[in-house]
Amino acid sequence: MDQFILQILNGLDKGSAYALIALGLTLIFGTLGVVNFAHGALFMLGAFCAVTVSKLLTLSHKVVDDTRTDFLGNPMQVDVPYLHDWFGPAMGDKLIDWAVPLSILFAIPVMICIGFIMERGLIKHFYKRPHADQILVTFGLAIVIQEVIKYYYGANPIPTPAPSAFKGSFDFGVLIGFDVNAIIYPYWRLVYFFFSLVVIGAVFAFLQFTTFGMVVRAGMADRETVGLLGIDIDKRFTIMFGIAAAVAGLAGVMYVPINPPNYHMGMDFLVLSFVVVVVGGMGSLPGAVAAGFLLGILESFASTSWAVSNLPGINQVIIYLVAIIILLTRPRGLMGRKGVMEE
Amino acid sequence: MLGLEKKDFRLLLVVIGLTLFAPIILNPFPAGSEMAQFNAGYPDLMQRFVIFGIFAIGFNILFGLTGYLSFGHAAFLGVGSYSAVWMFKLLSMNVLPAIILSVIIAGLFSLLIGFISLRRSGIYFSILTLAFAQMSFALAYSVLTPITGGETGLQLALDDPRILGASQTASGNIPVPSLFGLEMRASYEMAVGAWSFTFNAGYYLAAVILVLAFYLAIRIFRSPFGMMLRAIKSNQTRMSYTGLNARPYTLAAFVISGMYAGLAGGLMASMDPLAGAERMQWTASGEVVLMTILGGAGTLIGPVLGAGMIKYFENIFSKINSQVLHDWFGFLPDGLEDFVVTLIYPFVGKGWHLTLGIVFMLVVIFLPGGLVQGGQKIAAAMRRRKKTDDANPGATKPAE
Amino acid sequence: MGILEVKGINKRFGGLQALGDVNLSVEENTVHAIIGPNGAGKSTLLNVLVGKLIPDSGSVMFDGQSVLGRKPHEINQMGISRVFQTPEIFTDLTVFENVMIPCFAKRDGAFRMHAIESITSEKGIRAQAEEMLADVNMLEKRDMLTSSLSRGDKRRLEMAMCLVQDPKLLLLDEPTAGMARADTENTINLLKEIRTKRGITMAIIEHDMNVVFSLAERITVLAQGTPLVEDIPENIKGHPKVREAYLGEAQV
Numbered sequence: 004m005d006q007f008i009l010q011i012l013n014g015l016d017k018g019s020a021y022a023l024i025a026l027g028l029t030l031i032f033g034t035l036g037v038v039n040f041a042h043g044a045l046f047m048l049g050a051f052c053a054v055t056v057s058k059l060l061t062l063s064h065k066v067v068d069d070t071r072t073d074f075l076g077n078p079m080q081v082d083v084p085y086l087h088d089w090f091g092p093a094m095g096d097k098l099i100d101w102a103v104p105l106s107i108l109f110a111i112p113v114m115i116c117i118g119f120i121m122e123r124g125l126i127k128h129f130y131k132r133p134h135a136d137q138i139l140v141t142f143g144l145a146i147v148i149q150e151v152i153k154y155y156y157g158a159n160p161i162p163t164p165a166p167s168a169f170k171g172s173f174d175f176g177v178l179i180g181f182d183v184n185a186i187i188y189p190y191w192r193l194v195y196f197f198f199s200l201v202v203i204g205a206v207f208a209f210l211q212f213t214t215f216g217m218v219v220r221a222g223m224a225d226r227e228t229v230g231l232l233g234i235d236i237d238k239r240f241t242i243m244f245g246i247a248a249a250v251a252g253l254a255g256v257m258y259v260p261i262n263p264p265n266y267h268m269g270m271d272f273l274v275l276s277f278v279v280v281v282v283g284g285m286g287s288l289p290g291a292v293a294a295g296f297l298l299g300i301l302e303s304f305a306s307t308s309w310a311v312s313n314l315p316g317i318n319q320v321i322i323y324l325v326a327i328i329i330l331l332t333r334p335r336g337l338m339g340r341k342g343v344m345e346e
Numbered sequence: 347m348l349g350l351e352k353k354d355f356r357l358l359l360v361v362i363g364l365t366l367f368a369p370i371i372l373n374p375f376p377a378g379s380e381m382a383q384f385n386a387g388y389p390d391l392m393q394r395f396v397i398f399g400i401f402a403i404g405f406n407i408l409f410g411l412t413g414y415l416s417f418g419h420a421a422f423l424g425v426g427s428y429s430a431v432w433m434f435k436l437l438s439m440n441v442l443p444a445i446i447l448s449v450i451i452a453g454l455f456s457l458l459i460g461f462i463s464l465r466r467s468g469i470y471f472s473i474l475t476l477a478f479a480q481m482s483f484a485l486a487y488s489v490l491t492p493i494t495g496g497e498t499g500l501q502l503a504l505d506d507p508r509i510l511g512a513s514q515t516a517s518g519n520i521p522v523p524s525l526f527g528l529e530m531r532a533s534y535e536m537a538v539g540a541w542s543f544t545f546n547a548g549y550y551l552a553a554v555i556l557v558l559a560f561y562l563a564i565r566i567f568r569s570p571f572g573m574m575l576r577a578i579k580s581n582q583t584r585m586s587y588t589g590l591n592a593r594p595y596t597l598a599a600f601v602i603s604g605m606y607a608g609l610a611g612g613l614m615a616s617m618d619p620l621a622g623a624e625r626m627q628w629t630a631s632g633e634v635v636l637m638t639i640l641g642g643a644g645t646l647i648g649p650v651l652g653a654g655m656i657k658y659f660e661n662i663f664s665k666i667n668s669q670v671l672h673d674w675f676g677f678l679p680d681g682l683e684d685f686v687v688t689l690i691y692p693f694v695g696k697g698w699h700l701t702l703g704i705v706f707m708l709v710v711i712f713l714p715g716g717l718v719q720g721g722q723k724i725a726a727a728m729r730r731r732k733k734t735d736d737a738n739p740g741a742t743k744p745a746e
Numbered sequence: 747m748g749i750l751e752v753k754g755i756n757k758r759f760g761g762l763q764a765l766g767d768v769n770l771s772v773e774e775n776t777v778h779a780i781i782g783p784n785g786a787g788k789s790t791l792l793n794v795l796v797g798k799l800i801p802d803s804g805s806v807m808f809d810g811q812s813v814l815g816r817k818p819h820e821i822n823q824m825g826i827s828r829v830f831q832t833p834e835i836f837t838d839l840t841v842f843e844n845v846m847i848p849c850f851a852k853r854d855g856a857f858r859m860h861a862i863e864s865i866t867s868e869k870g871i872r873a874q875a876e877e878m879l880a881d882v883n884m885l886e887k888r889d890m891l892t893s894s895l896s897r898g899d900k901r902r903l904e905m906a907m908c909l910v911q912d913p914k915l916l917l918l919d920e921p922t923a924g925m926a927r928a929d930t931e932n933t934i935n936l937l938k939e940i941r942t943k944r945g946i947t948m949a950i951i952e953h954d955m956n957v958v959f960s961l962a963e964r965i966t967v968l969a970q971g972t973p974l975v976e977d978i979p980e981n982i983k984g985h986p987k988v989r990e991a992y993l994g995e996a997q998v
Contacts, residue, residue, distance in 0.1 A: 038469050128711070134469050135415045139639060140710040142632065146703030154692050154700065274476060274628060281473050316489030323481040330466060330474055349864055570850050570868065571861035573839070577847050580836040587796065587834065588848045588907065589822035591856035598859060 005181045009188075010303045012175065016192040016261055018299020019199035020046075023254035024276040025283060025291035026203060027247035033223040033286040034243045037126055038134055040141035043273025044148040045248045048117060049255025050264035051152055052110040054161050057102035060086060101166045103259055110256045111249050118248025122241045145269065153266040165191040165260035191260050198257050202250060203292055209246075210288070219243055223286065278326040284339025294337055298322050354564050357647060361560050365553040368392055369543045376540035380673070384662055389533060389546035391661050393617045395654050396549070396556040397610050402637040402649030403556075403563050404606020408599050409635070410644035411572060413579035415472045417631050418459070418479030422452040422604040424486065424626030426611025428493070431500045431621045438511035439521045441530065441551070441616040445609065452608020453601055460600035464593060467582075479628050486623040499622030523616050525551055530617055548617045555613065556650075559606060564646060566602070575599050607634075636702070640709055642716025651717060659698045666694040749774040749947055750795070750915055755804035757790055757971075764790040765801065766971045772915065777941060777948045779958045782968035783991060788951045791968070792919055795949075796828050797821045809914060819856050825914035831923045833904040835892050842888040844903055845875040845910055852911045878910040881943075882936070898929050902936060909940060918950045922957050934960050959983070967991060 024046050031039045063082035071079040086095035098105065125144065129137045164170065169190040176186030210216035222236050255264070262268070279298055283290030304310060305321040329336060347355040364371065373387030386392070405419055426448035433444035463474040486494040494500055502520045506513055515521050523530045530548035537543075566572050577585055578592050585592050615621055624630070633656065641652025671687045671694070678686060693701045713720045748771035757765040765787045772778045782788055793799040795806060797818045806813045813821050822828075836844050849871045854860065865872075879885045882902045887895070892903060901921065908916055921937070922930040934957055940946060941961070952958050958965065958979070965982045967974040969991040975982065982988055 125711075133413070135409075135413060135472075136710060136714070138415060138469070138472060139635070140707055142635075143703050143707035143710060147700060147707065150697060150700035150703060154697060270629070274480060277473050278477060281470065285469075316485055319484030319488050320481045323477040323484075326477045327462070327474065327481075330470060331462065334466060334470065349867075351864075351866065565864070566861050568864050568866070569861050570846075570854075570863060570865055571859060573843055573847065573865060574850070576839060577836050577843075580838040581834055583830075584834040584836060584907075586818040587822055587828050587830075589819050589851040589856060589911070590847070591817075591819045594857040598861075602861075 005176055005186050006307070008176075008179075008181075009186045010307060011300050012186065012188050012192070013306075014300030014303030015196045015296070016299075017302060018296035019196050020254050020258055020272065020295075021276055021279045021299050022292045022295025023199050023202060024251055024272055025279040025295045026206060026288060027250040027254075028276055028280050029283070029286060029288055029291040030206075030243055030247040030250075032280070033288070034219055035122075035126065035130065035240050037129060038137050038141070039126070040138050040273065041121070041145040041148065042141075042247075042251055043269030043271070043276065044145040045114065045117070045251035045269070046255040046258075046272055047152065047264065047266065047269030048148065049110055049114060049252030050259050050268065051156060051255075052113055052252060053103050053106040053256045053259040054156065054163055054264060056106040056109050057099070057163050060084070060099045060102050060105075100168075103163060103165055103256065106256045106259075107253060110252045114249040114252030115245040117252075118245035119241060121248065122244035126244065127237075127241075145273070149266050149269065156266065158266060160263035160265040162263040163259045165194075169194055169260075195257050195261065199254065202253055206246070206250060207288070215239065215242075275322060278322055282326050282329050282336055284336030287336065287338040290336055290338030298325065301325065348561070350561075350564060351568070354568065354646070358557070358561055358564065361647070361650070362557055365396065365556060368395070368553070369545050369549070373541060373543055377537075377542040378540070383665055386658055386662050387543060389531075389544055389549050390617075391657065392546070392549045393552050393613075394657050394661075396552040397613045397617070398634070398637065398653035398657055399650040400552075400556050400559045400613065401607055401610035401634050402641070402653040403559055404603040404610070405634045406603075406638050406643060406645075406649040407563060407566060407575075407606070408603035409638060410649070411567070411575035411579065412596050412599050414464075414467070414596060414600070415635070416463075416475040416600070416603075417472050417628055417635065418463075418475035418477075418482075419603065419607050419634055420628070420630035421459070421479040421482040421626045422456050422607035423611040423614070423630070424482065424621065424623065425455045426452045426608030427615040427621035427625055428486075428500055428611075429608070430612040430615035431502070431619055432493075434502055434508070434523060434615070434619050435506040436509065438508055439523050439619075440511070441523050441525050441612075444523070444616060445555075445612040448612025448615070449605050449608045452611065453605040456601050456604020456607075457597070460597050460604065464596050464600060476628055476631075479626060479631055483623055483626040483628070486626055494621070494623060496623070499620050501620045523548075523619050552613050552617070555609065559609065560646075560650065567646060571595070571598070636706055638716075640706055640716055642718035643714075645715060645718040648716045648718040655717075656702065659702055663701075664695055664698045668695075748772045749809055750949065751805075751807040752791075752795075753805045753807075755791070755794060755801045755806065757787075757794065757799065757801045764971050765794070768804070768968075768971070768973055770966055770973065770976075772947065772949050773964070774914075774947050775945055776963045777950065777961050779950045779952055779962035779965045780968055781952060781955070781958055781965060782974075784953075785970075786968040786991075787971040788968055789919070790971075792828075792917060792951055795821075795917060796826065822851070822911075823856060826917060827908035827911055827913035827915070828917040829901075829904055829908055829919060829921055831920045833897075833900040835900055835904050835907065837891075837893040839892060840889050841879065841884060841892055841895070841903060842875060844892055845878050845906055846871055848907045848911045849874050874910065878906050881909075882906045897925075898932060901929075901933060905936060905940070909944065909946070912944075912946075914947060916946050916948045918948060918952075920952055920954075921950070922952070922954055930954065930957065933957075937961055 024042060027045070028039060028042050031037055031042070061084050063084045065080045066083045067078050068081045069078050073079045084095055084099060086098050089095070090098065121144070125140065129140060172187045172189045174183060174186065175188040177183055210220055218236070219239055222239070279294045280291055282298065283292070283294030301321055302318065306318040310317050350358065369387045369392065371387070372392065373385045375381035375385050401423060405416070409415055429448040429451040430444035433447050437443055459475070459478045463471055463478065466474060487496060504514050504518070504520055508521075512521060525547070528547050530551065532547040534545045535542060536545065574590060574595050577590070578595060582592055611625070637652035637656050638649045639652070640655060641650065642648025668687060668691055671690060672683065675683045675686050691697070709716055715722075750770070750772040752768055752770040755765050755768040768787070768791060770780070780788055780791065790799065794801050795813070797813060797816050797820070800814060808824055808826060811824065813824065836847065846865070853871065876885065876888070879888055882905065884899065884902060884906065887899065892900065895903065922933050925933065937948070938961065941948070950958070950961065962979055964976065965979055966976045967982065967988050974987050974991055975985055977985070
């Protein structure tokens with residue numbers, strides 16, 4: 004039983020990332036009808052927002068520390084972050100420590116802007132082109148974004164830690180009545196899970212309770228009719244693209260402490276996210292979220308030593324296997340609607 | 347000629363000429379000169395040019411004609427490589443049976459995957475092929491290690507049986523791949539003045555196969571079958587209401603292109619007898635997509651040019667470092683020189699992927715027919731200008 | 747016994763009875779029109795005939811064989827061709843290729859792996875396609891891409907693609923829908939010409955009474971998924987039941 008819960012927990016963090024990326028993909032796909040192969044790159048950009056913020060916060064200048072000397076006996080030079088000068092050492096260190104969560108504030112406007120630029124500058128011109136063209140041009144864009152990041156940040160992963168308050172693990176099992184040390188779970192993964200729930204909840208609430216969201220949902224259901232009502236759907240679609248980009252970016256920001264970001268992390272996640280979208284059902288938001296968590300947890304179960312010893316390699320192929328079976332037996336996915344992409 | 351229209355025959359001759367003289371054409375700079383590092387006429391790279399050319403020609407038969415975008419074709423190339431290496435291990439070092447087997451195995455494998463994937467079209471098809479390819483990659487990398495060599499890849503060993511050949515050479519080494527005794531690595535160096543050219547057996551074998559593959563592709567393009575494939579891309583509804591079953595047509599195209607990929611994989615292993623799982627990864631499939639579209643999907647020569655271009659970028663263009671740039675722009679005043687170099691630097695050398703991505707995007711946006719279409723447009727514009735210069739302007743309108 | 751015999755077809759979509767006990771018999775060598783107000787089930791019936799929809803019950807016999815459960819391409823191979831409301835043609839191909847494809851389908855069946863033969867050497871097919879194009883006065887446009895054709899030409903091309911297969915039955919789905927007056931007249935003339943020249947059996951689904959009465963030799967009136975009357979045009983015009991069904995519609 005404890006193993007069972009542990010595996011579910013282990014699947015949650017990846018599942019959360021899948022769910023968030025798939026949610027954005029589905030938003031874009033459902034509203035704009037565009038298959039966005041650059042969505043993984045947006046996730047990666049989010050992660051690099053966090054890297055950028057943590058670099059900015061630690062910008063330092065050199066100060067001579069008279070109390071210490073270096074190995075030659077000269078007064079030692081130490082790097083002092085500007086934040087120490089402005090807010091004092093205690094507050095400054097705190098800010099640096101909280102770089103990753105703080106990046107959220109930076110990432111939201113940045114990602115929305117990137118989303119706007121992408122939609123207005125490129126995607127807009129591909130609404131009427133075949134899906135193959137959309138895939139190709141966004142695939143090209145993903146390569147470009149990736150290479151730009153590689154140029155500025157290098158090819159190696161950049162470790163960026165979580166705030167020290169969330170470092171380490173805690174004994175989740177004890178909380179729910181299991182033996183000590185039965186279920187050990189890192190704090191940050193739990194944070195990531197709750198964070199993703201908040202973001203998902205916010206997106207759904209936005210779509211459910213605002214007139215803007217209502218129009219967008221109507222547009223997803225039947226684009227032509229909404230267009231006929233004389234509602235300027237294009238502007239709303241641009242905004243939707245921005246939101247989807249922000250969601251992917253936030254998923255990336257908070258994922259940084261779990262996995263040090265590198266320039267190709269987006270591509271790695273992209274393939275799986277597409278699988279998630281297809282399994283959930285093209286154009287279905289709840290489907291995308293459900294399938295994201297489901298596949299994340301499934302993957303974690305398939306990685307247990309029991310599963311691997313009985314079915315070697317199952318952890319590597321489980322997601323693809325599930326996707327293939329679902330696509331062939333339920334072409335619309337778990338919660339897909341009729342008539343989406345079935346031409 | 348050979349059952350081809352005049353225009354197509356001419357194209358075939360051009361390809362034959364280019365492949366035949368590639369060792370000379372690709373080595374324009376004298377050996378030992380500063381520019382010699384930009385010579386592309388060395389066997390290893392030339393082999394890659396033609397092998398990826400074959401791969402792209404095959405991919406184009408599927409994507410260029412039917413419009414079905416597969417993101418999993420590298421899997422067939424990988425399977426071809428593994429088959430060929432196994433042939434070297436078990437049978438003999440002769441490349442002929444190895445290549446034949448790799449085509450057959452890749453054909454069977456693509457029949458299986460195509461049969462399942464083609465039950466869906468559009469984006470679903472793309473994702474199914476992607477999923478299959480990633481699955482094959484994951485399996486080759488881990489579970490199937492006894493067959494694929496896993497992480498290290500499949501390599502030849504001294505104790506391989508090689509029932510029709512020898513396990514070891516007289517000197518105790520692993521024998522090298524050959525065609526009835528002609529070693530693939532055998533090269534003939536020719537020096538003409540300051541220039542030196544290398545004629546390599548492996549390259550010429552691959553080149554002959556490329557020409558054959560290209561010839562076959564022309565025949566397919568100009569056949570009723572090829573027309574049916576274009577009809578599928580154009581309108582599947584009309585297709586079925588005309589009494590035609592699209593499924594076997596697309597499946598046949600899928601298997602043919604899978605066999606081309608297997609052929610490329612087999613050749614790759616023949617030039618260098620090892621095979622690794624990374625050849626099957628989806629980014630490798632993405633590469634052939636890039637090649638085909640960059641050159642011109644649906645055109646005959648486009649994919650070959652695209653393959654050549656990307657391989658050239660990867661191996662030669664990527665050598666341009668800041669030192670080379672400073673040399674090139676050394677004639678400029680210092681400040682300006684630095685400025686120009688900084689401007690260009692991100693796009694060359696290690697940044698060649700960036701240039702590739704940008705060029706690729708531009709092609710998708712503005713030139714759906716790829717660089718071949720671009721060339722045709724320029725040629726047409728030139729002709730038009732000439733015509734209007736010559737004749738009464740506006741009197742004749744060139745045909746579309 | 748007609749060439750097409752529809753017996754007791756029922757089709758429900760959820761709670762909606764789209765077709766209720768439809769019987770229809772199309773005699774060989776006639777033009778049979780199926781008319782009815784919007785939502786009468788005309789399109790549903792047509793989709794059943796071409797294999798796009800499978801009815802809940804009933805039978806559809808064509809030329810002595812059942813068409814139910816067959817795919818559209820199999821039904822075409824039996825000898826039924828279909829003209830769509832908006833012409834369905836191969837837009838990326840030339841006019842000539844568009845007409846050659848049905849010729850191949852007729853000769854070689856649903857699939858043939860003729861991957862090495864050259865199209866240029868298919869003399870018989872080319873002659874057949876050229877003759878057809880000459881018949882519809884489109885020979886001079888043979889090398890044009892069909893995407894650049896006018897709407898009327900697209901319609902003629904689609905017609906030619908169906909006729910070149912020499913079908914036993916030609917199904918026409920509102921062939922003049924959304925057309926301007928002149929285009930409609932042209933289409934009527936084209937169909938009349940086809941009728942007199944080739945003697946092809948046709949079933950037309952049509953909204954425009956002008957088209958129906960200038961072409962049809964027999965008319966079935968469909969209302970709410972059931973056939974009301976079937977008769978020759980003269981008797982349909984004044985039929986009280988028909989007037990009732992069309993109440994409020996201006997055409998009759």
